[in-house]
Amino acid sequence: MQDIDTLFEDLKLAEVFTTSKGSVHQCDKENCWYIDFGGKVNRFDYRCLLKLKKAVYLIDIEALLLKSERSADIEIVFICACDHCYILDTLQIIAMKELLEGTFTMLKLNHIIHDCLYRLAV
Amino acid sequence: MAMKDIMRVKCLISSEIEGLLNQQIRKEAQSSSIYLAMASWCDRNGFDGSASYFFKQAEEERLHQLKFFKYILDMGGTAVSPEISGIKIEYNSFREVFEDALDQEVSVTQSIKNIAGRCHKEQDFVTMEFLNWFLKEQREEEYKARRALELFEVIGEEGTGRWQIDKHVGDIKYNSEA
Numbered sequence: 001m002q003d004i005d006t007l008f009e010d011l012k013l014a015e016v017f018t019t020s021k022g023s024v025h026q027c028d029k030e031n032c033w034y035i036d037f038g039g040k041v042n043r044f045d046y047r048c049l050l051k052l053k054k055a056v057y058l059i060d061i062e063a064l065l066l067k068s069e070r071s072a073d074i075e076i077v078f079i080c081a082c083d084h085c086y087i088l089d090t091l092q093i094i095a096m097k098e099l100l101e102g103t104f105t106m107l108k109l110n111h112i113i114h115d116c117l118y119r120l121a122v
Numbered sequence: 123m124a125m126k127d128i129m130r131v132k133c134l135i136s137s138e139i140e141g142l143l144n145q146q147i148r149k150e151a152q153s154s155s156i157y158l159a160m161a162s163w164c165d166r167n168g169f170d171g172s173a174s175y176f177f178k179q180a181e182e183e184r185l186h187q188l189k190f191f192k193y194i195l196d197m198g199g200t201a202v203s204p205e206i207s208g209i210k211i212e213y214n215s216f217r218e219v220f221e222d223a224l225d226q227e228v229s230v231t232q233s234i235k236n237i238a239g240r241c242h243k244e245q246d247f248v249t250m251e252f253l254n255w256f257l258k259e260q261r262e263e264e265y266k267a268r269r270a271l272e273l274f275e276v277i278g279e280e281g282t283g284r285w286q287i288d289k290h291v292g293d294i295k296y297n298s299e300a
Contacts, residue, residue: 014125028126046132050200107129114127 017102021095133198148204154183
C-alpha cells in the first residue's frame with residue numbers, strides 16, 4: 001500500500017477514516033478526498049464521493065454471496081463523469097463499504113462538532 | 123485544528139432530508155399523474171366540471187413537485203427526476219374518483235408531516251420554514267377533497283344528482299384566514 005502522507009506532503013491531508021484495507025484522507029485546500037484502496041490512490045471531489053457512496057451502497061452484497069453460478073466474482077464500480085473506476089471482488093466490496101461507512105460517519109461527526117462548537121463561537 | 127466541514131460548505135441539507143425531499147418529489151409527481159388520470163376518466167364519462175377540476179389539481183401538484191425540486195437544488199443537493207408508473211385509469215364509479223382523491227391528499231399530508239418530524243429531530247429550521255407553506259397548502263387541499271366528497275351526501279346521487287355534483291365541484295373554495 002502506498003504511503004499517502006509521503007505522496008502528498010504539501011497537501012496537509014487529514015485522516016478521515018482508516019481500516020486494514022484502506023484509508024480516506026481529506027484535503028482542506030482542494031476540498032477533496034484521497035481514497036487509498038486496492039493498491040491505488042484516487043482523488044474524489046464532493047460530487048464524485050457521493051456518487052461512489054451511492055454506487056457501492058447499491059451493490060447487493062447478499063446476492064453476491066449467495067450467487068452459485070460459475071461466473072467471475074467481480075463487480076465493476078463505474079462512476080459517471082469521474083476519472084476512476086474500481087474492479088472489485090466481493091470481499092473488496094465489503095471492505096470498500098466498511099471504509100465508506102466509516103468515512104461518512106466521521107464526516108457527519110465532524111459536521112456535528114462544527115455545528116455545535118465553531119458556528120456558535122464565530 | 124479541526125478538519126473543514128466540506129459537506130456543509132457544499133450543501134445546506136443533510137443527506138437524510140435530501141432523501142425525504144426526493145421521495146416527496148416522487149409523491150407529488152405521482153399525485154399529478156393520478157389527478158390527470160381522474161380528469162381523463164371524468165371527461166370520458168361526461169363529467170366536464172370534475173374533469174376541469176382535476177386538470178387544475180394535476181397542474182397544482184406539478185407546481186408543488188417543482189417547488190421541492192428547486193429547493194433541493196438551491197440548497198446544494200441532488201434533485202432526482204422521478205419515474206412514475208402504474209397509474210390507475212379506470213374507476214368503478216364517479217364517487218370512487220373523489221374517494222381516491224381524498225385518500226391521495228391525506229397521504230401527501232402524512233408524508234409532509236414525516237419530513238417535518240425529521241426537520242425537528244435534526245434542527246433543520248431552514249427546511250422546516252420551507253415546509254410551512256406546504257403544511258398550510260395541505261389544509262386547503264384536504265378541505266377541498268373532503269368538501270367534494272360531501273357533495274355526494276348533501277346532493278345525493280339519485281336522479282340528476284351526479285349532474286348537480288359535477289356542476290358544483292368547481293365552486294369549492296377555501297377562504298380561511300386563520
